[in-house]
Amino acid sequence: MTDEVTTGVTRRQLVRRALAMGGALTIAPFPAGPAEAAATVAGSRPTLRHGSPERAGLLAAHLRQLVSDAEAFLAPSPTHPWYAGAVLLAGRGGTVALHRPIGRAVRYQAYDEKTDTGVEFPAAEQIPMTEDTIFDLASVSKLFTSLLAVQQIERGALELEGRVAGYLPEFGAAGKQDITIRQLLTHTSGFRAWIPLYNAPTYEEKLQRIWNEEPVSLPGTAYLYSDLNLISLQLVLERITGRALDVLLREEITGPLGLRSTRYNPPASWKPGIAATEDARTPWSGLDRGLVWGDVHDENAFSLGGVAGHAGVFSNAWDLAVLGRTLLNGGTYGKARILRPESVQLMFTDFNTAYPGDEHGLGFELYQHWYMGAMATPRTAGHTGFTGTSLVLDPTTDSFLVVLGNSVHPVRTWRSGSAPRVAAGNNMARAVAVRPRHGRTAWFSGMASATTATLVLPALDTSSGGARLRCALWWDLEPADVLALEATTDGGVSWQPVPFTTRRDDEQEHPTGTVTGWSERVWFRLTAELPAHRQLALRWRYSTDRLYVGRGAYVDGLRVDGDDRVLFDESRPVDAARVEAVGWTASAD
Numbered sequence: 035m036t037d038e039v040t041t042g043v044t045r046r047q048l049v050r051r052a053l054a055m056g057g058a059l060t061i062a063p064f065p066a067g068p069a070e071a072a073a074t075v076a077g078s079r080p081t082l083r084h085g086s087p088e089r090a091g092l093l094a095a096h097l098r099q100l101v102s103d104a105e106a107f108l109a110p111s112p113t114h115p116w117y118a119g120a121v122l123l124a125g126r127g128g129t130v131a132l133h134r135p136i137g138r139a140v141r142y143q144a145y146d147e148k149t150d151t152g153v154e155f156p157a158a159e160q161i162p163m164t165e166d167t168i169f170d171l172a173s174v175s176k177l178f179t180s181l182l183a184v185q186q187i188e189r190g191a192l193e194l195e196g197r198v199a200g201y202l203p204e205f206g207a208a209g210k211q212d213i214t215i216r217q218l219l220t221h222t223s224g225f226r227a228w229i230p231l232y233n234a235p236t237y238e239e240k241l242q243r244i245w246n247e248e249p250v251s252l253p254g255t256a257y258l259y260s261d262l263n264l265i266s267l268q269l270v271l272e273r274i275t276g277r278a279l280d281v282l283l284r285e286e287i288t289g290p291l292g293l294r295s296t297r298y299n300p301p302a303s304w305k306p307g308i309a310a311t312e313d314a315r316t317p318w319s320g321l322d323r324g325l326v327w328g329d330v331h332d333e334n335a336f337s338l339g340g341v342a343g344h345a346g347v348f349s350n351a352w353d354l355a356v357l358g359r360t361l362l363n364g365g366t367y368g369k370a371r372i373l374r375p376e377s378v379q380l381m382f383t384d385f386n387t388a389y390p391g392d393e394h395g396l397g398f399e400l401y402q403h404w405y406m407g408a409m410a411t412p413r414t415a416g417h418t419g420f421t422g423t424s425l426v427l428d429p430t431t432d433s434f435l436v437v438l439g440n441s442v443h444p445v446r447t448w449r450s451g452s453a454p455r456v457a458a459g460n461n462m463a464r465a466v467a468v469r470p471r472h473g474r475t476a477w478f479s480g481m482a483s484a485t486t487a488t489l490v491l492p493a494l495d496t497s498s499g500g501a502r503l504r505c506a507l508w509w510d511l512e513p514a515d516v517l518a519l520e521a522t523t524d525g526g527v528s529w530q531p532v533p534f535t536t537r538r539d540d541e542q543e544h545p546t547g548t549v550t551g552w553s554e555r556v557w558f559r560l561t562a563e564l565p566a567h568r569q570l571a572l573r574w575r576y577s578t579d580r581l582y583v584g585r586g587a588y589v590d591g592l593r594v595d596g597d598d599r600v601l602f603d604e605s606r607p608v609d610a611a612r613v614e615a616v617g618w619t620a621s622a623d
Contacts, residue, residue, distance in 0.1 A: 079363035079366055079367075080128025080129075080363070081128055082129075082130055082359050083128060083130065084129070084130050084131075086129075090125055090127060091127065092131050092466065093464070093623055094131075096462075097124060097131060097461070097462075100122065100132065100457075100461035101134050101136070103457040103458070103461060104120060104122055104437075104457065104458060107453065107454040107457075108137045114449075115448065116439070116441055116449055116453065116454050117137065117454070118137055118443045119141070119163040119309065119440060120135070120136050120163065120422070120437060120440075120454070121136075121163055121165065121167055121350070121437075121438045122134045122437055122458065123352070123434075123436040124433070124435050124458075124465070126432055126466070127432050128359070130355060133165050133351065135164050135165055137162075137163055138160050138162055139161045139308070139440065140159075140160055140309070140310045140327065141155065141160050141443065142155065142310070142313070142325075143155045144324075144325065145315075152444040152445075153444070161306065163309070165351070166295065167308070167350060167351075168295055168308045168350045169308070169348065169350065169421065170309070170311055170346075170419075171347045171348065171349055171423050172331065173261075173417060174419040174423050174424070174425055175264075175345045175419070176397060178283055178287060179264050179271070179279070180264075180267075180396055181381075181397065182279075182282050183271060183397070184396055185373060185377075186271065186274065187377070188377045192271075193215065194214070194216045195214050195215070196214060196215050197213065197214055198210070198213050198214065198218065199213070201270045201273055202269055204241070205244070205269075208245070208246055209248050210223075212253055213249070215267070216385065216396070217263075218266055218270075219397055220257075220386055220396065221259045221263055221394060222255075222256065222386065222389075223253050224249025224250060224253045224256065224258070225249060225260035225263055226247075226260060226262070227259060228260065229243060229247060229262065231265075231337055232320055232333045232336065234337075237339075240337065241269075244262065244265065256389070257394070261334065262344075263344075264344040265342055265343045268342060271343075279298070280297070280298040280341045284297065287357075288353075290370040290371075291367050292368075293349070293356060294353075295348075296347065296349040296350075296354075297349075298330075298340055298341045298348070299341065299346075300328060302328065304348075305327060308348065309440040309443070310326070310327040310440060311327065311442050312325075312442040312443060312444065313326075313444045314333075318446060318447055319333065321337075323336075325444075330342075331345075331442065332344070345419075345420075350438070351436045355434060357425075358434040358436070359434065360372060361427060362427055362429060365377065380395070381396045381397060382395050382413060382429065383395050393412070395415060397417075398415035400412065403582035403583075404452055404456070404582065405452040405455040405456060406455075406456075407456040407462075407582065408459055408481060408512075408583055408585045408586075409426050409435060409462055410459070410512075411428065411510070411552050412552055413429050413430055414426060414430070415427045415429075418452070418455070421442050422437075422439035422440055422441030423437070423438050424436070424452075424455050426459060426462075428463075430554070433466060435458060437458050460481060463585050464481065468508060468555075468585070468588055468623060469622075471506035471508075471588075471590040472590050472605070473590070473605065475620040475622050477574075477588065477618050477619070478587075478619050478621035479517070479574075479588070479617065480576075481583045481585065481586045483579065483583050486575060486577045486617070487576040488573050488616045488617065488618070490571060490572070490613065490615075491571060492602070493571040494570050494572075494594055494601045494602055495567075495568050495569070495570075496564050496567055496568075496594075498596055498597055499566045500596060501563075501594060501595065501596050501601060502562065502563055502595050503564055503592070503593070503594050505560050505593065506557045506558065506588075506590040507536060507549075507560045507588070508555070508556070508557050508587065508589075508590075509549050509553050509586075509587040510555055510585035510586065511549070511551060511552075511583075511584040511587065512579075512582045512583050512584045513551050514578075514581070515550060515576075515577060515584065516548050516576075516577050517574065517576050517577075518548045518577070519532045519534055519548075519562060519572065520532060520547065520572070520574075521564070521565065521571065521573075522571050523567045523569060523570055523571075526571065529573065531547030532547045532562050532572065533545045533546070533547050533562065533563075534560050535561050536549075536558040536559065536560050537558060537561075538556060538558050538559070549587075555585070557590075576617070592604040592613075
């Protein structure tokens with residue numbers, strides 16, 4: 035593989051455009067969601083305030099379900115709780131419609147490995163979650179380092195395609211001489227996932243381990259997520275600016291945006307308001323530290339003094355929401371601007387098109403159903419942290435979701451997968467309504483995994499020829515799932531694909547009679563020429579695998595015309611009553 039993208043424009047061409055603009059890439063803006071469109075019309079970009087789901091343009095029932103599903107993971111999931119507690123925040127536009135703490139910020143004083151149980155603090159000493167509880171963000175910290183790097187690119191102090199060794203000559207040893215800044219930001223440098231820097235006794239020896247580290251793959255030929263990328267980027271930023279990373283964070287991001295609860299190395303006075311993490315002891319931890327509470331959990335970040343490019347930032351849900359709102363605003367919040375809009379678009383642009391499934395902007399991950407759930411689109415950006423944290427931003431609907439949990443409390447081995455994040459993402463996506471194209475309701479496939487849902491029209495006589503299906507179609511499917519239009523002439527014993535055409539601005543053929551993936555969450559007009567038969571029945575079949583789902587599919591305005599008469603029209607009650615729906619529902623949203 036090479037560094038070329040497959041869309042007809044190479045990454046080098048993209049970057050040349052970026053450098054010609056002083057480091058920022060000019061691309062077409064994302065289609066605005068309703069809230070974003072309203073802000074644009076008003077001539078301003080929103081700042082955040084609490085408000086109702088209705089004010090945010092969200093469906094209250096699905097936000098309530100988001101909380102209920104999150105609370106379920108406080109119980110054994112399946113053997114142990116996924117987290118001791120969490121803070122949930124969701125909103126759209128300038129409105130935070132959900133800001134809810136659940137569970138406990140501090141519950142356990144230790145972990146008993148012999149019985150695989152947590153040793154709880156006395157009830158009076160346990161600390162409940164609050165809206166303002168501060169979390170060790172773990173790898174969500176990488177977003178702050180990436181923002182700082184893009185700022186330096188924007189200012190011309192750093193080149194996206196510049197070689198890291200051009201800024202840090204020591205870095206160029208052991209086959210790393212051609213690694214670029216972009217490859218650090220997109221995890222295509224060839225670094226392995228991590229190395230135990232904490233075993234090196236001095237700071238200088240830790241750096242020497244990085245200098246001596248050999249790539250495990252040729253730079254630019256594979257994706258491999260690595261903490262070493264952002265630690266290296268930290269060293270570049272500190273070298274070119276002459277400022278430590280925590281100073282850069284304070285002066286360039288948290289200070290201008292007023293993020294008063296976001297910093298490295300929180301003071302001891304903050305400890306009662308911080309969620310505890312792990313009873314860190316070997317063998318499950320690299321260091322014997324006991325209960326980690328108020329200090330960074332990551333061993334390498336701890337050994338680097340708490341300030342590291344890959345981990346170490348502490349923050350709360352509100353501050354992360356402000357950061358997310360800033361990026362959705364194009365880099366501005368209130369009177370502060372931390373990036374130009376073109377630079378924000380660069381962070382949300384996929385540079386990893388050669389590695390499907392590992393879509394990545396500059397610092398941000400893109401289109402990752404495994405934790406974004408149905409919020410995932412090719413334009414949805416986010417990141418997770420090992421401690422149980424996550425941030426998801428969807429520019430297509432102007433929505434944002436923060437899930438902060440203490441999922442390594444009391445021990446990292448209790449937590450598996452990202453089910454609470456996926457459930458939250460699914461509910462948040464469902465909270466953004468899809469309005470019917472015609473009338474009051476449309477047929478909705480639902481969002482169940484490992485299922486097949488069918489919507490079957492009654493058998494029709496199309497034997498005179500020239501019959502055509504017309505309807506409106508909306509779909510947003512996880513790429514492994516499928517929506518198929520099929521026909522039967524033997525009473526349902528066998529079904530055959532029906533090719534169709536969709537049109538919005540341009541016409542697109544679907545010769546296999548199926549759609550999958552993302553359709554920009556807009557309605558399309560569908561037409562299909564139908565075979566001639568005296569007993570032809572049509573169905574929509576929505577099939578999902580057991581892992582993740584998208585927002586689902588909607589069908590509206592079903593109508594079949596013959597040469598000289600209407601064969602079926604769901605707007606007629608007598609026809610609508612003959613539709614057989616299994617798994618599909620008539621939905622107003």
